[in-house]
Amino acid sequence: MSNQNNSYGANRRKVETPHRSPVIAGVLSAILPGAGQIYTGQIARGIGFMLLAASMVGLLLWARTTHEFEIFQGILIVMLVALVLFWLWQIVSAVWGATNRKFASSWGLILVLIFTYFLGWQATEVNLRKFFTEFSDTFTIFTRVMWPWEAAIERPEELTTIKSPWGNPCPEILSEAPEQTGSESSGVWVMVDPPCGELGSYVVGEGLKEGTMLTVRGGGFDPNDTVEIWWEDPIGQEFQPRYQGDTVSTTTDSQGNFEIAFSAPQYQTPATAVGMQVHKVEARQVKSVGAPILSETVSLAFGRMLITIFQALMATTFGIVLALPFSFLAARNLMSGNPFTLAIYYGIRFILNVTRSIEPIIWAVIATVWVGLGPFAGVIALTIHTIAALGKLYSEAIESIDPGPIEAITATGANWLQVIIYAIIPQVIPPFLSFTIYRWDINVRMSTIIGFVGGGGIGQILFQWINQTRWSSAGIAVWMIAFTVSVMDYASSELRKRFV
Amino acid sequence: MLKVEHLTKVYDDGTVALEDLSFEVPENAFMIVIGLSGSGKSTLLRCINRLIDPTEGRILWNGEDITAAKGQDLRVVRRKIGMIFQQFNLVRRSTVLTNVLSGRLGYTSPTWSLINHFSPADQERARAALARVGLTEKVNNRADALSGGQQQRVGIARALMQEPEMILADEPVASLDPVLAHSILGQLEQLNKEDKITVVCSLHYLDLVQRYATHVIGLRDGHLVFEGTNRDILNMTDERFKDIYGQEAERTAAGSITG
Numbered sequence: 001m002s003n004q005n006n007s008y009g010a011n012r013r014k015v016e017t018p019h020r021s022p023v024i025a026g027v028l029s030a031i032l033p034g035a036g037q038i039y040t041g042q043i044a045r046g047i048g049f050m051l052l053a054a055s056m057v058g059l060l061l062w063a064r065t066t067h068e069f070e071i072f073q074g075i076l077i078v079m080l081v082a083l084v085l086f087w088l089w090q091i092v093s094a095v096w097g098a099t100n101r102k103f104a105s106s107w108g109l110i111l112v113l114i115f116t117y118f119l120g121w122q123a124t125e126v127n128l129r130k131f132f133t134e135f136s137d138t139f140t141i142f143t144r145v146m147w148p149w150e151a152a153i154e155r156p157e158e159l160t161t162i163k164s165p166w167g168n169p170c171p172e173i174l175s176e177a178p179e180q181t182g183s184e185s186s187g188v189w190v191m192v193d194p195p196c197g198e199l200g201s202y203v204v205g206e207g208l209k210e211g212t213m214l215t216v217r218g219g220g221f222d223p224n225d226t227v228e229i230w231w232e233d234p235i236g237q238e239f240q241p242r243y244q245g246d247t248v249s250t251t252t253d254s255q256g257n258f259e260i261a262f263s264a265p266q267y268q269t270p271a272t273a274v275g276m277q278v279h280k281v282e283a284r285q286v287k288s289v290g291a292p293i294l295s296e297t298v299s300l301a302f303g304r305m306l307i308t309i310f311q312a313l314m315a316t317t318f319g320i321v322l323a324l325p326f327s328f329l330a331a332r333n334l335m336s337g338n339p340f341t342l343a344i345y346y347g348i349r350f351i352l353n354v355t356r357s358i359e360p361i362i363w364a365v366i367a368t369v370w371v372g373l374g375p376f377a378g379v380i381a382l383t384i385h386t387i388a389a390l391g392k393l394y395s396e397a398i399e400s401i402d403p404g405p406i407e408a409i410t411a412t413g414a415n416w417l418q419v420i421i422y423a424i425i426p427q428v429i430p431p432f433l434s435f436t437i438y439r440w441d442i443n444v445r446m447s448t449i450i451g452f453v454g455g456g457g458i459g460q461i462l463f464q465w466i467n468q469t470r471w472s473s474a475g476i477a478v479w480m481i482a483f484t485v486s487v488m489d490y491a492s493s494e495l496r497k498r499f500v
Numbered sequence: 501m502l503k504v505e506h507l508t509k510v511y512d513d514g515t516v517a518l519e520d521l522s523f524e525v526p527e528n529a530f531m532i533v534i535g536l537s538g539s540g541k542s543t544l545l546r547c548i549n550r551l552i553d554p555t556e557g558r559i560l561w562n563g564e565d566i567t568a569a570k571g572q573d574l575r576v577v578r579r580k581i582g583m584i585f586q587q588f589n590l591v592r593r594s595t596v597l598t599n600v601l602s603g604r605l606g607y608t609s610p611t612w613s614l615i616n617h618f619s620p621a622d623q624e625r626a627r628a629a630l631a632r633v634g635l636t637e638k639v640n641n642r643a644d645a646l647s648g649g650q651q652q653r654v655g656i657a658r659a660l661m662q663e664p665e666m667i668l669a670d671e672p673v674a675s676l677d678p679v680l681a682h683s684i685l686g687q688l689e690q691l692n693k694e695d696k697i698t699v700v701c702s703l704h705y706l707d708l709v710q711r712y713a714t715h716v717i718g719l720r721d722g723h724l725v726f727e728g729t730n731r732d733i734l735n736m737t738d739e740r741f742k743d744i745y746g747q748e749a750e751r752t753a754a755g756s757i758t759g
């Protein structure tokens with residue numbers, strides 16, 4: 001051994017001490033980075049420098065001209081300086097190399113890193129000022145997402161309402177004005193005083209003309225609760241009149257009575273109307289009855305969560321069934337028998353590798369084009385990725401089985417079916433189960449995401465709520481995902497412990 | 501009972517593992533096969549029960565040529581020949597009982613095997629076999645929860661399920677320490693003496709060969725270089741051993757020959 005080492009060392013010295021000219025090495029490197037190194041025999045180093053310099057020049061040109069981001073002059077200058085220094089540094093390295101002096105300086109590497117990170121900072125548009133100053137705007141959204149429970153409950157409500165007629169304009173004979181009949185057997189009543197009058201109007205040149213001041217009295221409502229005044233025009237359209245810029249509402253007293261004054265709203269009576277038109281003044285009280293119940297949002301999110309779990313279930317199941325045949329074809333120990341099966345092995349391996357390297361979310365986009373938006377697209381996407389992933393894991397499990405038991409069981413006089421049942425299956429079942437549970441876990445996570453690109457399930461509704469800025473609803477979906485994923489995570493790790 | 505005639509095995513890659521081997525295993529012999537690593541011991545044992553197909557020559561079992569036996573015929577031959585291995589070759593995750601029962605597969609209909617069913621008689625036989633090797637308490641343990649010596653005894657129990665006329669043992673004690681080695685070979689000797697089961701066993705250690713063999717054959721590079729009885733081996737000099745094992749072989753302090 002020591003002999004070999006010595007002769008090897010001698011050889012190396014012979015290669016490294018050719019009479020190379022430092023001048024030529026330096027000039028070469030000055031013209032083309034790395035060329036001097038190649039000239040002195042440091043081929044790998046030379047090629048490395050050449051590629052580094054070429055990429056730095058290329059990146060610098062790209063940074064100067066691209067419209068992807070705005071680059072600051074200062075940063076360009078830093079990059080340029082780093083490049084120039086790197087250029088000089090590698091010239092020195094070439095000269096030193098030619099004179100066979102040790103050159104272990106790491107400055108070149110530092111320059112390359114400076115160049116890279118300055119550009120990287122700009123290219124990804126890192127903005128610390130924004131990061132800190134604009135956080136407060138996000139904070140309200142963030143708190144609503146993290147604490148969304150107000151959207152989780154709803155209180156059933158009951159509407160108490162009563163209307164009383166009101167005439168416009170007032171008839172010649174005042175007694176023909178609408179009688180105040182606004183009462184009900186339940187004891188709720190409302191009256192308008194006066195029973196007729198003028199509506200508010202806008203007269204060009206004179207401006208806004210207020211309507212008659214009205215006093216609305218009512219009773220029989222729930223005490224100490226809000227009553228809103230609504231207005232119904234002669235054709236039955238309802239609206240909330242405004243008085244001094246606000247909707248008209250008041251609070252009942254302890255007997256459930258109220259009194260409120262406002263002016264008749266602005267309203268354009270059609271020119272074709274003849275005589276007194278009967279409007280209606282309405283008093284409304286909304287009160288919550290019964291216990292709070294889970295909101296629509298929760299039941300919607302819950303349903304979608306179930307769909308998501310089913311997506312994961314279907315995809316995992318389809319994936320297992322389809323991965324099994326592939327896994328046997330992709331197991332080297334089963335396929336290395338002859339060149340034909342070996343070719344199949346390489347083919348399947350290649351397909352599985354390519355398929356697996358494409359993320360499920362991309363498969364989901366393809367699948368939505370294929371079968372349209374919805375959960376099925378998600379199932380297809382997950383199934384494809386599951387086949388690829390499990391196919392590989394299963395085949396590795398098959399490859400790592402111990403051939404000993406196969407030999408031993410064969411030697412007892414068992415036939416091939418018995419060999420499979422007693423020697424192969426017991427060996428592959430535990431790893432298969434373990435991989436399958438692991439995959440199921442991944443599929444649950446993935447299926448919550450693929451909805452964002454139209455793959456159905458909870459992801460889709462979450463994406464919708466985010467777009468509608470319904471942050472509390474989104475928060476409920478987020479919590480539901482977090483809960484489900486962690487439960488599945490825990491359950492699957494417990495299950496896996498049993499099998500591995 | 502077992503006769504090997506002009507046996508030659510050439511592997512697919514051209515390795516000549518056995519060449520023109522002829523010998524006879526007398527009824528009820530405890531025959532030990534010795535030879536350096538790579539001399540062809542494992543290949544020979546596997547040719548006998550046809551785990552490996554011989555390239556040339558014949559194997560006669562009870563006067564019947566089994567060299568080309570196939571399918572059910574081969575199964576019937578195999579189930580009368582038990583085999584135990586250096587690495588025990590148990591299904592590690594299965595229970596001891598399942599491992600032992602699997603020795604009965606040559607007698608079981610494959611249809612029953614589909615649902616993992618063994619007859620009550622077979623279950624009884626398995627418990628008896630385990631009792632015989634002293635593992636009654638371990639019936640329901642997983643095979644890999646046992647020590648090496650215990651695993652090899654499970655291997656013996658599995659072979660016993662075959663009600664074998666012959667047991668092939670490929671270096672059954674090479675993974676065990678000397679005390680366990682004696683216990684395992686003692687078991688085999690007992691089967692040989694009491695149950696009249698012929699044993700063909702490959703071994704590395706000289707003292708064990710001298711202690712247990714009734715007959716010995718020596719292999720070198722796939723050739724038969726020695727054939728003799730226990731008396732011959734007791735009288736054998738170290739020089740003669742070196743002749744079989746090659747110049748590297750030495751009698752170690754522990755009294756063994758290493759290949």
Ligand SMILES: Nc1ncnc2c1ncn2[C@@H]1O[C@H](COP(=O)(O)OP(=O)(O)OP(=O)(O)O)[C@@H](O)[C@H]1O
Pocket residue numbers: 511512513515516517535536537538539540541542543544759
């Ligand atoms: N499957 C195979 N393909 C090709 N050559 C093989 C194969 N199995 C064994 N051989 C070769 O055949 C020769 C005999 O091997 P064998 O395993 O029978 O020897 P052995 O005496 O059992 O050795 P050991 O004491 O190491 O177990 C060796 O040269 C070995 O390399």
Ligand SMILES: [Mg+2]
Pocket residue numbers: 541542543670
């Ligand atoms: Mg061997």
